[in-house]
Amino acid sequence: MTVTIKDVAKKAGVSPSTVSRVLSGHPRISLETSRKVKGIMEEMGYTPNMMAKSLVSKTTNSICIILPKPAEELFSNLFFMELIRGIVTQSSRSGYDVLISSGANEREELEAVSRLLKGRRVDGVILLYSRKDDAVIDFLEAGGYPFVLIGRSDRYEDILSVDNDNIKAAFDATNHLIAMGHERIGFVSGPPNLIVSRDRLEGYRMAMESNGLEMRPEWIVEGEFLQDSGYRAMSFFMNLPNRPTALVAVDDMVSFGVLRGLNELKYKVPEDLAIVSFNNIPLSELSSPPISSIDIGIYHLGYTASQVLIQTIQKPDNHDGYTNRFVIPHRLIVRESSMYAPGKK
């Protein structure tokens, strides 16, 4: 049925080991034999059986991405698609296949990771989130499995991770609004157990403080990375007696919610409220008005994560113990949503 290494060997009049060696470019194979065998492989349409290969080599040439459960909802968030694109592109260049998996909850995720890694189906894992405490990370560390985190982990300092400098990014975003003349600036944060939320909030704080601006507790609201949170935050802010003239939102999707709400209430952006948010998903420039956003290089995050992971898989000993956090540069893209200098109060 299928043509195996033995069939090729028989037809070529050599032993299976020789064929195998031809395949892997073993040095001690005569050019003549090599050519003949290759010809026959071509002729018979031979393709090596990856399963058999993996079984003996204990290596699968594939990695896996774990999508967190919230990704189900956030999935529409283009963020993940960009990441996946970066990962798949780089992995494919390195000759690795990418498996994508998700679980309904942490237990299911752990189960999946365990099954894939212990079952020798993948060589390593990319985690697309960073929660505070994570059983999956514990498992990976304990088992000594290669893995890379996209995002930062404060609990585990020695973990390989690819991330942005979110503190600096939020600092830049806030400073931009301040430079435009805003003094009352609100902040819409994400879930407090995500480190990215905390980092961005921290950057906002630093910018406000270093400019001697007042920070009212009611100007900071918590939400999700979803439109809805923006919508709610907006209506909360706009009803405040001393409402902000600008806001920083933790994610572009939140901005969309804000925008929709303001639109319904006939407010103008950026005149009534200026907005800057994060991630610069492709939609940011399509909304009306286009949203100023911090481009965090999502594709690049994925690309780098794959690179780092595969390197680790191939040379686990090459790790110098110092450079385990890779920081992808961000940059502020100014668009209409923040192009307005308010009259000083």
Added chain:
Amino acid sequence: MTVTIKDVAKKAGVSPSTVSRVLSGHPRISLETSRKVKGIMEEMGYTPNMMAKSLVSKTTNSICIILPKPAEELFSNLFFMELIRGIVTQSSRSGYDVLISSGANEREELEAVSRLLKGRRVDGVILLYSRKDDAVIDFLEAGGYPFVLIGRSDRYEDILSVDNDNIKAAFDATNHLIAMGHERIGFVSGPPNLIVSRDRLEGYRMAMESNGLEMRPEWIVEGEFLQDSGYRAMSFFMNLPNRPTALVAVDDMVSFGVLRGLNELKYKVPEDLAIVSFNNIPLSELSSPPISSIDIGIYHLGYTASQVLIQTIQKPDNHDGYTNRFVIPHRLIVRESSMYAPGKK
């Protein structure tokens, strides 16, 4: 190091075959033995090696998705992510892993598919596009590999595919505009080599004809699934002496281009031009005004494709030869962009 079936067997004082049978729920294993072995597996942290299993069973319990190169574009991103979400969710429910692969061109795609399928790394494939002639499809058919097409293929009538009834969808969209009182309706199509473009155009034609409405050739323009096409189509239409009062666009992205253009020229939507388009991507409801769109159930397309594929893998003979085209229902979402009844001429 790793715990194998033999280790478990030894510790349990049984043979490897017995352990294997416990694992697969073989009927002729005593309850007592089963319990004991399961206990030991748990205790030793045993996880079956998928590679070894696959090697003998000739089955991998995984499928693969081929991302076409154009997936790099924005429209595709939203679309594909939804699709992937549907596929991954359903596959995971059926106990299948999903591998995601892409190629820079058709040759690379073919190479990947061939390597994965012949190399026994996956059991089947989902193709996320439908070009007119396709070497990958030829390969899959010739090899008798299980695969499902998302989209329709006119050349291969007997291929398993999951699709919408795009003709009917376009018919509905156009009829909606007609019902609102429009008589001069334009159509912005997509690339003519995509079947979806042709089907939607056909539906538009049918609706116009069945209502006895005039169809001017200059009211039909060809473009891509991109904003730009909408922008250009808009300026073409608006300069016509007898311009349309409404238009049907083949994709939401096209509508955005139209919207932007109309906005620049200070035209009002839907008063000066009403719009309906296809796909109902999340942004459709965020634009101003929100766009009426045909929801084609993208997630559902993916979900069903996975279902059909896995069913085919598991029971290849179960195919009745008739139902090889699965049609996902669409529905029109009416929003502001078409909520206006023009004065009759």
Added chain:
DNA sequence: CCTCCTAATGGAACCGTTTGCTTTACAAAG
């Protein structure tokens, strides 16, 4: 009490590769 059936388990071959250890053949060296 012997035979036969059946439930429960063991033995061993096999899935398609890789790889350490030999073997072979020949040329150079002694």
Added chain:
DNA sequence: CTTTGTAAAGCAAACGGTTCCATTAGGAGG
């Protein structure tokens, strides 16, 4: 002419499971 070295290729044992074909031990039936 024997020894030694080396390049090229073959043998066979893994890798971790599955499964067909025994084998064993009771219990039922005669």
